[in-house]
Amino acid sequence: MARFLTVAAGQLGPIARSETRTEVVGRLMALMRQAKANGCDLIVYPELALTTFFPRWYFEDQAEIDGFFELEMPGPETQALFDLARESGIGFCLGYAELTLETGIVHRYNTSILIDKSGATVAKYRKVHLPGHAEHEPWRKFQHLEKRYFEPGSGFGVVDAFGGVMGMAICNDRRWSETYRVMGLQGVEMVMIGYNTPVHNPPAPEHDDLSLFHNHLVMQSGAYQNGTFVVGVAKAGVEEGVDHIGGSCIIAPSGEIIARCTTKGDELAFARCDLDLCNSYKRTTFNFDVHRQPQAYGMIVERKGVTTMADGTPVRRKG
Numbered sequence: 001m002a003r004f005l006t007v008a009a010g011q012l013g014p015i016a017r018s019e020t021r022t023e024v025v026g027r028l029m030a031l032m033r034q035a036k037a038n039g040c041d042l043i044v045y046p047e048l049a050l051t052t053f054f055p056r057w058y059f060e061d062q063a064e065i066d067g068f069f070e071l072e073m074p075g076p077e078t079q080a081l082f083d084l085a086r087e088s089g090i091g092f093c094l095g096y097a098e099l100t101l102e103t104g105i106v107h108r109y110n111t112s113i114l115i116d117k118s119g120a121t122v123a124k125y126r127k128v129h130l131p132g133h134a135e136h137e138p139w140r141k142f143q144h145l146e147k148r149y150f151e152p153g154s155g156f157g158v159v160d161a162f163g164g165v166m167g168m169a170i171c172n173d174r175r176w177s178e179t180y181r182v183m184g185l186q187g188v189e190m191v192m193i194g195y196n197t198p199v200h201n202p203p204a205p206e207h208d209d210l211s212l213f214h215n216h217l218v219m220q221s222g223a224y225q226n227g228t229f230v231v232g233v234a235k236a237g238v239e240e241g242v243d244h245i246g247g248s249c250i251i252a253p254s255g256e257i258i259a260r261c262t263t264k265g266d267e268l269a270f271a272r273c274d275l276d277l278c279n280s281y282k283r284t285t286f287n288f289d290v291h292r293q294p295q296a297y298g299m300i301v302e303r304k305g306v307t308t309m310a311d312g313t314p315v316r317r318k319g
Contacts, residue, residue, distance in 0.1 A: 126153025227281030
């Protein structure tokens with residue numbers, strides 16, 4: 001019996017810094033209602049979906065930075081979204097900035113959570129591949145200070161939910177093949193990815209015209225090479241003077257885009273995904289148990305890069 005999951009990519013247009021959490025949650029709820037009216041089981045929202053993309057600005061006041069973070073989830077301003085999900089019988093994936101206290105130490109993460117149709121949290125993911133820089137670089141038109149405001153998560157897990165094997169990643173994670181492969185080795189059948197990607201890349205402006213192409217390229221290749229659906233959802237449009245690419249889409253295990261948003265505003269793209277289609281790839285071309293040769297891949301975990309070992313020491317050259 002086929003396992004069908006109807007999914008909506010819940011793209012958001014720009015969020016102004018002056019917008020309250022309540023106002024933003026209202027926009028999320030409007031998209032959820034539309035998704036439910038179209039028979040969706042699950043709606044996926046973007047990275048940092050509750051606020052403007054604050055890492056583009058340099059702040060010295062930690063209290064001002066922490067104003068963008070959620071201390072609990074759900075909290076007073078987000079509870080309505082969870083209530084609507086439970087009342088409507090629809091799940092969601094939401095990205096937000098998480099501030100948490102663990103063993104007496106404050107941690108700040110770029111986080112996504114997966115909520116089932118009962119409104120319960122079934123999985124949490126914290127962004128692993130933090131892009132950008134940690135120090136103020138005033139030469140930039142805008143900053144990308146994720147390395148300053150967040151700490152990296154610890155890994156890529158999957159969970160049995162919505163009748164399949166579900167995984168999450170966030171923004172820059174989508175560019176790294178290891179993101180998909182680690183989940184692929186756990187049998188993932190749908191990877192949900194929220195992102196905030198500017199058109200302009202200050203360190204490499206020659207990439208600007210390729211931003212949307214590269215966005216789809218990495219998600220399509222990740223889907224095909226791991227026999228999984230991928231749902232990539234953007235915060236799009238011109239937000240605080242910075243243009244974002246949009247391009248939210250749903251990708252089949254074949255690597256084909258099967259649904260896509262066409263604007264840079266609040267919009268939904270829908271797809272009825274047969275999770276059993278993953279088996280067409282997982283049991284043939286990408287049957288890992290039959291075809292992979294892990295003994296040949298040791299360098300992937302031994303090294304961080306061309307010149308650095310995984311433990312931070314320099315690579316020793318032979319001879």
